[in-house]
Amino acid sequence: MNESLKTAIKKYALQNAIRYKGKANPGAVIGRILAENPSLKDKVKEISQEVIKVIKEVNKLSVEKQEKNLQELAPELLEKKEKVEKDIFEFLNIRESQKVVTAFPPEPSKYPHIGHAKAIIMNYELAKRHNGTFYLRFEDTNPELADEEFYSIHMDNYKWLGIVPDKTDYASDFMEEFYRHAEKVIKDNHAYVCSCQQQAIKENRQKGTECEHRFQQPGKNIELWQEMQKAKPGKFVLRLKGHMQSHNSALRDPVIFRIVDESHPRKKKKYRLWPNYDFESAIMDGIEGITHRLRSKEFELRNELQRLIQTMAGFRETQIYEFARFNLEGVESSGRIIREKVQKKQLIGW
16 A cells, blocks of 8 residues: 555544544545545455554544644645634624614714724614614713814714714704703702802712702702803702712712803804703713613713613613723823813814
């Protein structure tokens, strides 16, 4: 028996053994040899003896050793194991028929940066994978920061990323809804109008001390809420009744509405009472029916507060998950810090 035939027997014996948990089958190896070279049928007895001899040696080896020998002898026969890549959204355990609605809510106060890109792509892809709905929502309820130029800049940048929202919303278009929900939480005794100075509010929140205005009756708070419409900025704020002794400082009776006389880029001076971020974001999630939100870890403390606001307003809670913040070494990537540097003329522009 020539060496090439012996080599063929050994490589097929190794391949068959690896395929079947380390134990090769003589018939399978003989069949492979004859299929490759039908003229050897006349020598089947001789071939069978050699196959049995080789298989006895091969089957004594561990699978790891068999794989190593086959790698050296005939690597092309090693079956390539397909690498199954774990789905990035697998941890959400979303059922096939489950409704998925996601959103990405930039503030039009600066250029979008790499952190925006990471967050919008994750929320967009999550919705698309489940035939869901994706909202691009401009959280523009801070007239002091919202700037007209940034609306189009954000939309152009996201278009460049390949993002096509199912709907684009502007939080400033929902001011009447915010007022309605504010009045609801006031009447339900979940919020109160406070006239404490800003520094006093800050110190009381740090100490976990309850403000005297916390114990006003809902009727009185509704009267003061109406008075807020005409008051000077800083005289009143609307605060949510949270938990003043909570370890999570975000829950310590946060301000949810304040008076702002700054002109808004879209609404001009139509409104004077503007919701703070947590109230606006939580209510908008409820209005849009957002089921899932993926955002960076810097918002983690706000999660519990926003879910509380949704519960008080009668909305179903949005499932929110945080991921690590994206930072760059050697260059500033925070939009807030870049904006401050531009305003201080430390940078010539975005």
